[in-house]
Amino acid sequence: MANRQFSVYHSFAVLSLSTLCYLPAAARAAEGMEAPKPAPISKQTQACLDCHADMNPGIVADWRSSRHARTTPAAAMTKGALERRVSSKTVPDNLKSVAVGCYECHALNPAAHKDNFDHFDAKINVVVSPNDCRTCHADEAEQYLRSKKAHALGNLQKNPVYHLLVETVTSVRKAEGGKLTPLASSEYAKAETCYACHGTTVTVTGMRKVKSDVGDLEVPVLSGWPNQGVGRVNPDGTAGSCTACHPRHSFAIEIARDPRACSQCHLVPDVPAYDVYRESKHGNIFDAKHQEWDMGAVPWHVGKDFRAPTCAVCHNSLLVTPGGEVIAARTHDFGARLWVRIFGLITSHPQPKSGDTSVIKNADGLPLPTTFTGQPASEFLIDAREQAKRQGEMRKVCQACHSESWAIGHFKKFDSSVAEADQMVLAATQLLARAWELKVADRSNPFDEGIEQLWVSQWLFYANSVRYASAMSGPDYATFRNGWWELTNTLQRMKDLIELKAGGGK
Numbered sequence: 001m002a003n004r005q006f007s008v009y010h011s012f013a014v015l016s017l018s019t020l021c022y023l024p025a026a027a028r029a030a031e032g033m034e035a036p037k038p039a040p041i042s043k044q045t046q047a048c049l050d051c052h053a054d055m056n057p058g059i060v061a062d063w064r065s066s067r068h069a070r071t072t073p074a075a076a077m078t079k080g081a082l083e084r085r086v087s088s089k090t091v092p093d094n095l096k097s098v099a100v101g102c103y104e105c106h107a108l109n110p111a112a113h114k115d116n117f118d119h120f121d122a123k124i125n126v127v128v129s130p131n132d133c134r135t136c137h138a139d140e141a142e143q144y145l146r147s148k149k150a151h152a153l154g155n156l157q158k159n160p161v162y163h164l165l166v167e168t169v170t171s172v173r174k175a176e177g178g179k180l181t182p183l184a185s186s187e188y189a190k191a192e193t194c195y196a197c198h199g200t201t202v203t204v205t206g207m208r209k210v211k212s213d214v215g216d217l218e219v220p221v222l223s224g225w226p227n228q229g230v231g232r233v234n235p236d237g238t239a240g241s242c243t244a245c246h247p248r249h250s251f252a253i254e255i256a257r258d259p260r261a262c263s264q265c266h267l268v269p270d271v272p273a274y275d276v277y278r279e280s281k282h283g284n285i286f287d288a289k290h291q292e293w294d295m296g297a298v299p300w301h302v303g304k305d306f307r308a309p310t311c312a313v314c315h316n317s318l319l320v321t322p323g324g325e326v327i328a329a330r331t332h333d334f335g336a337r338l339w340v341r342i343f344g345l346i347t348s349h350p351q352p353k354s355g356d357t358s359v360i361k362n363a364d365g366l367p368l369p370t371t372f373t374g375q376p377a378s379e380f381l382i383d384a385r386e387q388a389k390r391q392g393e394m395r396k397v398c399q400a401c402h403s404e405s406w407a408i409g410h411f412k413k414f415d416s417s418v419a420e421a422d423q424m425v426l427a428a429t430q431l432l433a434r435a436w437e438l439k440v441a442d443r444s445n446p447f448d449e450g451i452e453q454l455w456v457s458q459w460l461f462y463a464n465s466v467r468y469a470s471a472m473s474g475p476d477y478a479t480f481r482n483g484w485w486e487l488t489n490t491l492q493r494m495k496d497l498i499e500l501k502a503g504g505g506k
Contacts, residue, residue, distance in 0.1 A: 038099070039072050044122060045101030051214065052102070063249040068100035073136055082299045082320065085253075087139035095135065108132040114204045115220045115235035126220055127202060129234035133242050143332040148355045150240040152198040152231030158358035159367045161446075165456075166194050168447040182448070191227065197265035199229030199241065230265075254295040257312040259286065266311075269461040269482055271343050273311065276465075276474035282308045283474075302327065302400040314397055327400050328393065337394050339387035340418065342467035346429070346459045347374040347422045350381040351390070372429050374422060410473075417470035417478065421463040424487040428458040431494045440501035451501075454494050462486040 041049070053060045063069055067085070074096040076086040095104055105128050110116045113125040125132070130150075134141035144150050156162050170189045171182040191200055202224040210219050222235070232241040244264075245256040255261055263274035277283040285308035294305040299320040306313070313319065315337060318330035328337070335341075335351055342348050349369045352360065360367045362377040370376050382390075391411065398407040432455045435441040441449045447456060462482055469478035477483055 039070055039075075040098050041101055042098040042103055044103035044107070045099065047121075048102035051212075055212075059249050063101070066250045066252065068251065070099070072097050072099060076136075082318065082324070082326070085298055086136045088134070088136050089138070091136055100136070105132060108135060109236060112236040115202075115222065117207070117218065117220055119217060119219075120215070125235075126222065127225070127234050127236075128242075129236050129238045130240040130242055131234075131236060131238040140330075140332040143336070144240055144242075146355050147333040148335055148352070148357065149230040149244075151356045151358070152229065153195065153201065153233060153239070154231065155357045156194060156198050161366055161368060164445060165447050166190060168445060170194065187224075191224065195229060196227070197229050199232030199239075200224035200227040201233040202227065202235050204235055252296070253298070257295050257310055257317065258290075259283070259310050262311045268465070270464060272465050272468050272477055272482065273472070276468045276472045276477045277311070279474040279476060280472050282310075282472070286310060299324075299326075308401075309397070314394065319397065319400065321400070328397055337390055337397075339382070339390040339394075341369070342418060342471065343464045344460075345369060346372055347425055347463075348418045348467065349376050350378075350383075350387055352381055354380070374426055414470045418467050421466040421487070424491065425459045425463050427491055428455050428494060431455075431491065431498060435494075435498050435501075438498065438502050440498060451494055451497050454490050454497070458487065458490045462490060 049060060073086055073091040076084065077091070079085070098104065103122065103124075106124050106126075107122060108125070108128075109132060110123045110125065112131070113127075113129075115126040116123055117126070130141045130144060148155065156166060167185050168182070170185040170193050172185075172189075174181045174183060202222055204220045205223050206221045207218045208221050210217055220235075224232075228241045228243045228247075230241060230244045231239055232244075233239055234241075242251070245261055246252065247255055247261075259274060259277055265271065266273035268275045278287070289307065293307070297305040299318040300306065300313070301320055301322050301324075304322045315334045316331050317328070319327040321327060331337070333355070335355075338351050340348055341351050345368065347370050352369055357369065357380075358367050360369055360377050360380040362368050362371050363375050364371050368377070369381060395407045395411065398410065402410075432441070432446075432452065435451050436443040441451050446452050465477045465482035466484060466487065469475060469483060479485065
C-alpha cells in the first residue's frame, strides 16, 4: 500500500507540475505572467488528489485550471486594492502559503458543519458554504448575505402566496369524472423546478457505508442534495451557494461573468433577462466579439477588457476606465445598483430594503411589497432619494459607452414602459376581482382556475417581458414575443371568459 501511494503521489506531482506550467496563453496573459509555477500544495490536499485524480478526474482537472491552484492567499493579498481578489484583511496562518485546495475548503469550520465526517485521516465537510468562502472573501460573503438571492428559498417558503403558487404549479393532477384533483407536491418535483434556482434545505439524515480501494468509510446521507440554488440552506446553517455562479471546482470568474451563467435561471417566460439580452445589440456584440475580450481581468477596464455590457457589468463587477478611475465598485448584492424591481411580483415597485422579503407586510397583511392592486408597502421599500441615487449609479455604467442624453432618454422610456405594463396588470387584476365577485371563480386559491392562470400569465410572464425588453433594448420581447400582444390578448380572453361563464356558457 505504501509503495502504491508513493507511486500515485509521484506521478500526480509530476502531472500537476507539467499541467500548471503549460496553461493556455490566454490564461497566462490574464494573470500577467508568462509561465506560472504551481503554488505549493498542502500534504492534506495532496492526499486528496492522490485518490481523486483516479476517482474524479474531471474535478481534479477543473481545480488544476483554477486560480486557487496557481496562487496562495499570501500572494493574492499583495495585490493592489483594485487588483485584489481576496477581500479578507487576514487569512489563517495555516492557509496563507499553500494553494487553495481540496482540504483548505472542505475542512473549514468543522464544528458548524452537520455534514462533517471522518474521511480517513481528516475531518471533511461534504458541502462548502459561503461562510467557508468567507475565510478569504469576507466582503463578498457579507454582501451576498444581504441580497435577495441569499434569501431566495425563504422568500418562497415563508410567503404564503408564493408557497401556494409553488404547490399549485408543481402538484400532480388526477382526472376523474371530469374533475381535476391536485395531489401533494413531491419534494423532488419542487427540487427540480422552483427550488433548483431558489435553493433547497440540505440536511443530514443519516450515514451510509462506501467501499473503496483504500478502505471502507461512512459518509453522510443528505436530503435536498445535490442543489446549487442561490438561496440554498447549507448543513452549517448558512444561506447561499457561491457555486450557483462560480461553478465547482474552477470557480472561474470568466464563467460567472458570462451571460450564459445567468441563463441557468433567468430565462423566458418568467425572468426573460437572458433571452432579451441575446436579442439586444449588446448581446449581438457579445456573441460576435467576446472571444477577444479579457473576461478574467480585475478590475475590468471598459473599452479595453470588454466593449459591451454583460449581466455582470451592470449588476456587480468592479468597473474602471482605461486609466483606472472607478466607475462602479464590486458588489455581490446583485440588487444594490437597482432602484426598481421589475419581475417576480404582481406590479413593479421600489427595491426592498432587506433581502429577506418575508418580513414585508402590505396593506392586506401579506408579505408582498404591494397589494394585488399595486399599493406599495412603502416602509419596507427604498425611498425616492435612494432610488434616484441608484439610478444615477447605473447611469454612470451606461455613460461609460453612451452619451448622457442617450442614457437619460433610455431611462425615460424604461420608466414609461414599466408604468404602462403595471396598468395592464391592474386591468387584469380588476377583471379577476370581477370574476370572484360574480362567483365564476373561487378566490380561495388565486392560481388554480383558468381565469386565474390567465391573470398570473399577465404579470408573471408578459408584463415582465415588456419591462425587461425596455430595460435591455430587446424590442421583439416588448411587442409580439410575450410582450404587448400577449398583454392585450390576455385581457380580452379574461373578459370573454367572464362573460361566457357568467352567462351560463351560452
